[in-house]
Amino acid sequence: MALDGIVLNYLTHELKETLTGSQILKINQPEKDELNLILRQDRRQYRLLLSADAGMPRLYLTAEAKENPTAPSAFVMLLRKYLQNGKIIDISQAGSERILTFHISHYNEMGDLSEKRLLIEIMGRHSNIILIDENDKVLDSIKRIGAHISSVREVYPGRLYVLPPAQNKVSPQSVGSLSDFTALLQAANGHALQDKIMHSFTGFSPLLADWLCRAGECEGSALFDSLTSADLSKLYQNFQVLNEEMAAHSGQPYVILNADGQYQDFHTSLVLRPNGRFLPFDTLSELLDIFFVTKAKQSRMHQRSADLRKLLQNLLERCAKKLDLQEQQLKDTKNMEKFQLKGELLMAYQYQLPEKAEKVTVFNYHTNQEQELTLDPAKTVQENAKASFEKYNKKKRTQAAVSEQLTKTRQELAHLESIAYSVESAENFEDLQAIRQELQNAGYVKKNSGKTAGKKTPKKAKIIGLAPHHYLSDEGFHFYVGRNNEQNEELSLRFAGNNDWWFHAKGIPGSHVVVKTAGRELSDQAFEQAAALAAYYSKGRESSKVEVDYTKAKELNKPNGSPLGYVIYHQNYSMVIAPGTAGLTKVES
Structure with missing residues (x-):
């Protein structure tokens, strides 16, 4: 998902226009890594969501009101102490980094006007929400990062706040010439053009780096050393056009649709956007609210179905092993006719063959050729013939039984695979409940339990009547x-x-x-x-x-x-x- 520095540049401008001067009415923490700020601006209320979730860090104005825990956390209590009833006086972005700062004025205990800053760092699993004072001292954070976690950068009460390491990247706005642009790409890690762009400039996601390459009529996988001066010049021209778009905030929020019209990604850049299917939105917050709610629902569905997926994986593995074993058993019966033939030949020549012989040679009247037979010298010729017929009959019975079992096992495997597909394609919790009931009715799950059952339940529950x-x-x-x-x-x-x-x-x-x-x-x-x-x-x-x-x-x-x-x-x-x-x-x- 392309919540990169360029998208955040657009979001910063949008939030600044909407929320500057707004008053903070309430502060809640509905999730472990998420804050909701209820704001009032010109008699209108807004709900600002800030999330440091490792999987989906994000911020935007949302319409969704979540249930709050009865006991607020220590971090929320601290935020309420310093920020509640305060006013947002500015919203800024650290260059093109994925860091947004809310500058908030409030009255301290002495009645003097003071300023605090609430920062959100959107950096994957390193995402955080941090409260600092006017002297850059950390008051607290939603995730405390002590020296035992990171020796590079501590985020802990009492420590000075410092920006995350720059990783030798520069802001796109600081590049003033083609020679600087080329030199930065030349010095960056990697060989492919797309990788060098991402390692040179802050704010570039893989999606935007790829678009920049395509706008310059280059492949993202192209080797940097293979580019001509004309290629670099065209690339730089598009790079500057992107800078101008950022400075003017002239992009537009849109969702990128796949061939089936489903949400695939999002962005705001119009100057680099290739041909494709896009769905525009009036505001970026509206887009992000719908996009992330959809993604969060998919994430919750994945979590809710974890036990089903694990159960089905075990059942599929067990069924596949059973199928392999049965196929091997069936394969072992393919030579059963040779035992029947051996018995017939021994009975036909029983009076001509010596007793207690280990090997005999007889004329096979089926092939009109001589054939050597191996015997058990401890048995008579008739007993050897009887043993061969017994082996033949045993293998014949095995073949009939295993063939029937194989048909059932293949049907069972197909059934389990179809259920596994249903789990992966389930769209809501009712779909999952219907699948649970199907597994229960088939005897794979005990009633009100996630454990496998040895026998099928005698009474089958009715599967939830969802519409197709x-x-x-x-x-x-x-x-x-x-x-x-x-x-x-x-x-x-x-x-x-x-x-x-x-x-x-x-x-x-x-x-x-x-x-x-x-x-x-x-x-x-x-x-x-x-x-x-x-x-x-x-x-x-x-x-x-x-x-x-x-x-x-x-x-x-x-x-x-x-x-x-x-x-x-x-x-x-x-x-x-x-x-x-x-x-x-x-x-x-």
């Missing part, structure tokens, strides 16, 4: 996509009519897609849209092309005893297509 994904095409066709195996089975075997069409990604876990025809013939466009949708809702979503099987719903059958959502078909068509939802509108249930 529903899409509508501009031709008026309705497309339905199962969220889990129960919905897949419901859509394919009961919801779909005989003349409706069914789609599924071939050979990989994915959702069943049903297109309701309503008595009409599907157009070529509808077939392609349905196939692309089936590819999109499959494990092959990130692939450039996915093979999709499709057939009429009347061709589907469910074998007796097969897992939930498992169907077979013998007549079908196939199509190779790029995953996506282009041309389809999602219908909210």
